[in-house]
Amino acid sequence: MISVERFPMDIPYGWFFVAYSDELQAGDVKTVQYFGEELVLFRTLSGKAGLLEAYCAHLGAHLGHGGKVDQDGIRCPFHAWAYNTEGWATDVPYAKKMPPILSRRPCMKAYPIVEKNNVVWAWYHPEKAEPFFDVIEHEEIGQIADEQWEELDRYHWTILSNPQEIAENGVDIAHFRYVHGMDDVPEGKTSYDGHLRRSIAEGQRTLPMPDGEMKTFPTRVETVQNGAGQKYTRITGITDTLLMVLATPVTKDKCELRFAFTHRKFDKESMEYNIARMAIALVIGQTGVEGDIPIWNHKIHRKNPILCDGDGPIMQFREYFEQFYVPAEQRAAAE
Known part of the structure; x- marks a missing residue:
C-alpha cells in the first residue's frame, strides 16, 4: 500500500x-x-x-x-x-x-x-510565543443568563482533518451545490485585516412554514475568522442566530469540531422558534456539516490545485491562513 x-x-x-x-x-x-x-x-x-x-x-x-x-x-x-x-x-x-x-x-x-x-x-503556539491577539467576545452569549437568548445547543464530531481544511469549506462555493444541494450561495463581500477575516453575504432564503406554505425572507450572514481557532457566524433575518465553530487540533491530521448555536428566545409553538430549529438542522445535517465529514475524513490537501472560475477564492483564503503556521526552518532554528 x-x-x-x-x-x-x-x-x-x-x-x-x-x-x-x-x-x-x-x-x-x-x-x-x-x-x-x-x-x-x-x-x-x-x-x-x-x-x-x-x-x-x-x-x-x-x-x-x-x-x-x-x-x-x-x-x-x-x-x-x-x-x-x-x-x-x-x-x-x-x-x-x-x-x-x-x-x-x-x-x-x-x-x-x-x-x-x-x-x-x-x-x-509551537514556539511558545505569548498571545498577540484576543478572543472575540459575543454579547449574545452574555444575554443567555438574562433569558433573551437560548442556552447553547452543542454538537461534536471527531474528524480526520485539520482546522484549515474545515475552514476552507466556507469559501469553496462550488461544493455547496454538489454536496449540500444548494443552488444559490452568494459569495458576498470579504475583507482581510491581519489575523481577521470577515465576510458578509446578503440574500433571500425560502423556507417551508408550519402550514406547508413556502415563504421567502431576507437574510444576512456575517462570518468572522479570528485566527485559526475561533470562527463564528451571525445569521439575521426572521430569526437571529449565532453559531460558534470550534475546531481544535488533536494532532496535525485529526481534530475535534464543535458547533454551538444560540438564537433569540421565542415561544416554542411560534413560527420563529420552528424556523430557528429548522435552520440549525440544515447546518448540522446532510445539507451542512454531516455532508462534509465523509469527504474531510478521506481527502488530501492539494497544495497546487487546478481551479476554475466557479470555485470561489480558495487560494486567497489559503494565503490568509498561511500566517498561522511557523515555517519549519524557523522552528528548527529555534530548537
Whole structure:
C-alpha cells in the first residue's frame, strides 16, 4: 500500500477550544489530548482554569491519573508536588530545601488560558510565543443568563482533518451545490485585516412554514475568522442566530469540531422558534456539516490545485491562513 501524506501543514497557532466553561467545575481534573500531546485540564478551588503538560516534572507521573486540585494548583499523585496554573512548582511537601531551578522558571509547560463565551480557550503556539491577539467576545452569549437568548445547543464530531481544511469549506462555493444541494450561495463581500477575516453575504432564503406554505425572507450572514481557532457566524433575518465553530487540533491530521448555536428566545409553538430549529438542522445535517465529514475524513490537501472560475477564492483564503503556521526552518532554528 502506497503511503500518502494527507496534509503537509503542521498544527496552526491561535486560541482554541479545550472545554465548555460550565463543564469544568472547581476541583475537576481531566485528561485531554490536543496539539499533538496529552494534557491535564483542571480548575482550581478559586475558579481559575489551568492546562498543563500531563507528566510531572519530577519523575514523570501523570497528573491526570490521580492528581488532585489543592487550593490554587494541582498536586501530583506520586510525590505530591504542587503546580499552579502557570506551571510553577509551588510546594514540595517533604523537601527541606527546594531545588533552585524551581524559583527561576516554571518547570511544567503551561498554556495561556482565557474564558469567554462559556468556552475555556487555550493559546497554542509551537514556539511558545505569548498571545498577540484576543478572543472575540459575543454579547449574545452574555444575554443567555438574562433569558433573551437560548442556552447553547452543542454538537461534536471527531474528524480526520485539520482546522484549515474545515475552514476552507466556507469559501469553496462550488461544493455547496454538489454536496449540500444548494443552488444559490452568494459569495458576498470579504475583507482581510491581519489575523481577521470577515465576510458578509446578503440574500433571500425560502423556507417551508408550519402550514406547508413556502415563504421567502431576507437574510444576512456575517462570518468572522479570528485566527485559526475561533470562527463564528451571525445569521439575521426572521430569526437571529449565532453559531460558534470550534475546531481544535488533536494532532496535525485529526481534530475535534464543535458547533454551538444560540438564537433569540421565542415561544416554542411560534413560527420563529420552528424556523430557528429548522435552520440549525440544515447546518448540522446532510445539507451542512454531516455532508462534509465523509469527504474531510478521506481527502488530501492539494497544495497546487487546478481551479476554475466557479470555485470561489480558495487560494486567497489559503494565503490568509498561511500566517498561522511557523515555517519549519524557523522552528528548527529555534530548537
